Amino acid sequence: ARSYSITLLPGDGIGPEVVAVAKDVLSAAGSKEGVELRFREMLMGGAALDAAGVPLPDETLAAARASDAILLGAIGGYKWDNNEKHLKPETGLLNIRAGLGVFANLRPASVLPQLVDASTLKKEVAEGVDIMVVRELTGGIYFGKPRGFGTNDNGEETGFNTEIYSASEIDRIARVAFEVARKRGGKLCSVDKANVLEASMLWRKRVTAIASEFPDVELSHMYVDNAAMQLVRNPKQFDTIVTNNIFGDILSDEASMITGSIGMLPSASVGESGPGLFEPIHGSAPDIAGQDKANPLATILSAAMLLKYGLGVESAAKRIEAAVTETLDNGFRTGDIYSPGTLSLKRNPMTMFLSNK
Amino acid sequence: ARSYSITLLPGDGIGPEVVAVAKDVLSAAGSKEGVELRFREMLMGGAALDAAGVPLPDETLAAARASDAILLGAIGGYKWDNNEKHLKPETGLLNIRAGLGVFANLRPASVLPQLVDASTLKKEVAEGVDIMVVRELTGGIYFGKPRGFGTNDNGEETGFNTEIYSASEIDRIARVAFEVARKRGGKLCSVDKANVLEASMLWRKRVTAIASEFPDVELSHMYVDNAAMQLVRNPKQFDTIVTNNIFGDILSDEASMITGSIGMLPSASVGESGPGLFEPIHGSAPDIAGQDKANPLATILSAAMLLKYGLGVESAAKRIEAAVTETLDNGFRTGDIYSPGTLSLKRNPMTMFLSNK
């Protein structure tokens, strides 16, 4: 029997409760396919800060690296918001991304037919939206040096960061994006600010060069301010979007909100080799933690991505996706996507569907 | 009689035609109030590149500096898109902003009752939205040094930019934003990425410090990715937003699209002293240039901001705003905001309303 090891990083806020559900779902889907999944839970984020004084303990990174895939809940909370940079939960997240070398972050934003009303956009604008944002995740202004605080010629305090990309960093994320676009609608829109930033000029030049390897994919370029508008004006114009770390952070969140159901959206972060990192795109939502209100579907769908992209067990991923569809078709909803006439979703119905399959 | 000199920078694409209408409107409104406006048209953007080989001729900047206010149409077009950086129309725009020291860019995004249907957001989400984005305009990654192209340790090409803010740059934009918020709903939301970027940490620290000078304004902080979401989820939660140059570029465009009528939105860029720069937020729209299709109202409303903020002739600004309202109430629309049952807006009705007042 195939056997895989999964590192679970429950993290903070609603992280532990959604990861617990996704773990059950993973086990159930795996066993139906004769795949054994072994889980090891490790500390990360605020939970790690409280227990071990650092947001990403060495053992956590080592265990993650040694496993076949990682499932992360969410990190962060008010409690640690004023911590110094190296003691922020977010720093743990950035360090595990860098430590695993997962440079390609895939963030789907699709409007499910059952949930089209959840969008704040008019039905005719929202319906049928199916976007994949491919965000560069281990470079750019998030990691560029020099960074820090200084003093300028007037003796004033300054804060600074460096947006920097090398040709190979751009080439590899471009190739991932072209591959993704090829398997989807065949259209790739590269987003940059090449009318102002040198880092974006190189981005545009390299993405354009890599395009020659993918003659079947139609490439276009768009400035980031325009992209932020076009996502609101007509999101259906987009198929696959590729962009840098900071623009991807902003645009993928905007795109996810256009679906109206951010509690539904998974993400996958993958590298050249080594285990991938799978996490819902929502945050730790400390306000509703521990109340069994959180929508577990984003994490469950992240688990499906883990099976598909991380372990290559597509049949088990399909089982999970089918169970999610069935759960929604049967009218079960958490509060974030609840509308009159639907039923309340608790932890049990979800795993029930799976075990009946 | 009061007399002022206005520099007109028609620029490219639809710029000349919308500036021509706004000029007539300015003259008409001014003369009703006994204010004489003298106009001088100068070259900028692609038009300047074609005629003089640079996107911002020295005479243009000198004339602008010597005048009481500047009205800009729009710059840029496909023709110059592949120019080198110093020969891009956009560089002319950045240089005039820097040259005039207009560090505060005010971008209102309000949904007019007559145009609520133009938004792609559901009526109940769009109606009543009234946001002012205060964008820092002469600092940050747009101007930070070092910038350029280099070679890394692997001999690969790199492109890099520097995001940098000093305490006084943040303090002065924060003060403008607090003043603006005080005159509006009394709520200021400062947007940054302080969980990752040092430049944003200093931003948050300084904005928080300046808040003590404005105890009557309620300050909140939001991360930029969340702000991009919240603008879609519930734009009415925002009153005044203050943010850096690049985040302001993205979020103000997103906010403007939420109104659905980007052809309606003006902007004002002002500094410590010296003339302000007033321009519609839309671009040069080369596709429809010269066809009398462009909506002149964004430029006309920019002219109203010019009268109010630039010259302090608020009565004339009010005339223009009233004329715009009347034009819309009478059902006149350009194609971008046209809906069945409205009338086509050409240049004449607009100036007609004004001259009848």
Ligand SMILES: CC(C)[C@H](C(=O)O)[C@@H](O)C(=O)O
């Ligand atoms: C928590 C934060 C550091 C992170 C990011 O900016 O990448 C988050 O917003 C995300 O998008 O995963």
Ligand SMILES: CC(C)[C@H](C(=O)O)[C@@H](O)C(=O)O
């Ligand atoms: C044309 C471009 C340089 C400019 C900017 O990014 O500032 C524009 O997008 C704007 O917002 O005025």
